[in-house]
Amino acid sequence: MLSVKNLMVFFENALALNDFSMDVQEGRIVGIIGSNSAGKTTLMNTLSGLIIDMRIKEKRRGGERITVYGDIIFKGENIIDTQPHERVKKGIVLCRERHPIFPESTVFENLKMAGYLRKNAQVKEMIESVFELFPALVNLKSRKAGFLSGGEQQMLSVGMALVVMPKLLLLDEPLLGLSPMMQTLLVEAIKGLRNDSGITVLLSEQFARPVLPMIDYGYIIENGMLTLAGTGSELMDNPEVKAAYFGV
Ligand SMILES: Nc1ncnc2c1ncn2[C@@H]1O[C@H](COP(=O)(O)OP(=O)(O)OP(=O)(O)O)[C@@H](O)[C@H]1O
Ligand SMILES: [Mg+2]
Structure with missing residues (x-):
């Protein structure tokens, strides 16, 4: 479904992604694991096209130069120069970090706003399914989103991405700051999404422990470079992964 080829992203002369290649097959959950400043957000922003907006803004205010090389093939088409809103229309939807x-606005209003690109009837249906996926949000429907807990906000922001009806859902550190219980809940919801709606998921995480058991395939990045790739269980059994991420 998605094939990233030799991606390079520079912020001025600093290389944030270095010759990065990966594949995401349709219907899979794929993980990007990397520590702080490994390049996870840069990758997500480049896949969603946000980096194009960032580049234009920086240029306008005479800020740093952002340069992107490489190819992003989505369903057979190179989208490296495709505008972010066009990528959303193609079904690539990013749920950003934090x-x-x-x-x-209330929880319900947030969900409605997220669906502005879609037809009203579809949005209504998708909002219903978000409430099915996250029953905890039902009673919070009319609450201002700013008053929700971190975990509830995370559910809401994943819900907002779902309202857009993604084919490929990009989740940048969805488990960040969540309690173990909330993490389990979200992990189950993501697995449910894939199983019930066939949505392909690419998610990034700093911590391998909650992620490796749920992913079909994973890529480990360090300093913008791919260091290891394999199925979730291959990575879990890998001695380097064990040492770096499980402390054994
Ligand atoms: N707008 C920017 N300008 C300059 N450097 C940047 C910019 N955004 C990211 N970088 C640099 O690119 C590298 C990758 O950053 P990125 O945010 O992609 O990492 P990350 O894996 O998402 O980290 P974290 O886990 O902290 O979210 C870092 O060295 C960072 O300092
Ligand atoms: Mg990040």
Whole structure:
């Protein structure tokens, strides 16, 4: 479904992604594991096309130069120069790091706003399914999103991405800051999404422990470079992964 080829992203002369290649097959859950500043967010922003907006903004204000090389093939088409909103229309939807929601609007309003690109009837249906996926949100429907707990906001922001009806859902550190219980809940929800709706998921995480058991395939990145790839269980059994991520 998605094939990333020799991706390089520079912020001025600093290399954030270095010759990075990977594949995501349809219907799979694929993980990107890497520590702080490994390049996870840069990858997500490049896949969603946000980096194009960032590059234009930086250029306008005479800021740093952002350069992107390489190819992103989505369903047979190279989208490296495709605008972010066009990528959303193609079904690539990013749920960004640290749940940016509209804090002054209610949970329900947030979900409705997320669906502005889709037809009203579809949005209604998708909002229903978000409430099925995250029953905890039902009673919070009319609450201002800014008053939700971190975990609830995370559920809301994943819900907002779902309302857009993604084919490929990009989740940048969805488990960040969540309690183990909340993490389990979200992991189950993501697995359910794939099983019930056939949505392909690419998610990034710093911590391998909660992620490796749920993914079909994973890539480990360090300093913008791919260091290891394999199925979830291959990575779990890998001595380097064990040493670096499980402390054994
Ligand atoms: N706008 C930017 N300008 C300059 N350097 C940047 C910018 N964004 C990211 N970088 C650099 O690129 C590298 C990768 O950063 P990135 O945010 O992609 O990492 P990350 O894996 O998402 O980290 P974290 O786990 O902290 O979210 C880092 O060295 C970072 O300092
Ligand atoms: Mg990040």
